[in-house]
Amino acid sequence: MLERTFTIDINAPVQRVWDEITRRGIAHHAMFGTFLNGELRPGSPYSYRSRSGSHTFVLGQVLEVDPPRRLVHTFMFSMMEKDEPTLVVWELAPHEGGTRVTVTHSRFSGETATYRNVSTSWPKILALYKTIIETGGAPFSARFKNGLMMGMSFMLPKTARTEHAMRRVAAQPPNNPAPSSAPQAAQPLAAPPPG
Amino acid sequence: MARLRDELDPAFRALANATRRAMLDALRAGPRSTGEMCEIFPRLSRYAVMQHLDVLERAGLVVSRKEGRQRFHHLNVVPIRLIYERWVKGYEDYWSGLLAAVKADSESPANRRAARE
Numbered sequence: 001m002l003e004r005t006f007t008i009d010i011n012a013p014v015q016r017v018w019d020e021i022t023r024r025g026i027a028h029h030a031m032f033g034t035f036l037n038g039e040l041r042p043g044s045p046y047s048y049r050s051r052s053g054s055h056t057f058v059l060g061q062v063l064e065v066d067p068p069r070r071l072v073h074t075f076m077f078s079m080m081e082k083d084e085p086t087l088v089v090w091e092l093a094p095h096e097g098g099t100r101v102t103v104t105h106s107r108f109s110g111e112t113a114t115y116r117n118v119s120t121s122w123p124k125i126l127a128l129y130k131t132i133i134e135t136g137g138a139p140f141s142a143r144f145k146n147g148l149m150m151g152m153s154f155m156l157p158k159t160a161r162t163e164h165a166m167r168r169v170a171a172q173p174p175n176n177p178a179p180s181s182a183p184q185a186a187q188p189l190a191a192p193p194p195g
Numbered sequence: 196m197a198r199l200r201d202e203l204d205p206a207f208r209a210l211a212n213a214t215r216r217a218m219l220d221a222l223r224a225g226p227r228s229t230g231e232m233c234e235i236f237p238r239l240s241r242y243a244v245m246q247h248l249d250v251l252e253r254a255g256l257v258v259s260r261k262e263g264r265q266r267f268h269h270l271n272v273v274p275i276r277l278i279y280e281r282w283v284k285g286y287e288d289y290w291s292g293l294l295a296a297v298k299a300d301s302e303s304p305a306n307r308r309a310a311r312e
Binding site: 002003004005006007008009102122123124126127130 | 202225226255258269270271272273275276277280
């Protein structure tokens with residue numbers, strides 16, 4: 001099982017960073033202009049969708065929420081159906097007057113398409129959240145690229161359509177993996193939970 | 196005047212050493228324990244390996260976590276991304292703009308006339 005860790009320091013209070021990362025109803029320019037959908041409570045579906053909600057790019061389920069410090073959710077790309085669900089742990093901790101954000105992405109069964117994609121995406125995403133939070137807005141280049149991408153969403157495969165993607169979440173057993181077995185960040189995936 | 200010291204200073208300092216760059220390469224395949232890093236770098240003392248890892252950790256390029264009795268070192272590429280955004284992307288625009296200007300200039304009617312003569 002592979003895992004990757006991504007850390008960034010943001011010059012803002014923990015609550016402010018949490019609010020930005022979990023914001024609903026407004027485009028996440030750091031997340032390719034998508035909209036975060038779903039409630040922040042264990043068992044709830046968690047997804048990044050297009051503005052209209054017609055397409056879903058990332059989907060999963062919330063396993064653990066401890067605002068403003070910790071959020072654990074499963075993670076699948078709608079367009080990478082062959083890959084097993086993976087696990088994302090967000091941790092926000094006060095650090096030198098600001099916030100240290102650590103994303104631990106684990107449970108990759110190997111160097112899958114999901115693994116390759118997130119290895120290059122997370123640094124961009126975290127760098128953008130830093131810019132957005134510290135300067136109050138996303139750079140024009142990111143907005144422009146996101147706008148172009150969303151404009152082409154009619155070209156996306158069927159698997160990205162929300163009704164198709166959500167069937168996949170429903171197919172997952174509830175709370176799988178169980179919240180109690182979600183690894184603490186200190187020991188991410190050193191040993192997968194038995195069973 | 197622009198700030199002479201900025202938050203990327205530690206990352207640049209950490210990267211200005213071939214051994215530390217080799218250590219980052221070694222961590223690309225996945226997290227390694229301190230003991231495993233010593234095996235990968237047999238010419239360095241355990242103390243030197245730990246010193247280098249400490250510099251990398253303070254620069255944010257490595258995240259170290261205790262797992263049981265061992266410390267595992269994870270590569271964090273985010274500072275390299277920040278360096279790229281600040282020092283590569285910005286200058287790329289500058290150079291491509293300059294080359295476009297050279298092209299436009301050399302293809303201008305006046306220059307074409309000069310080339311024919």
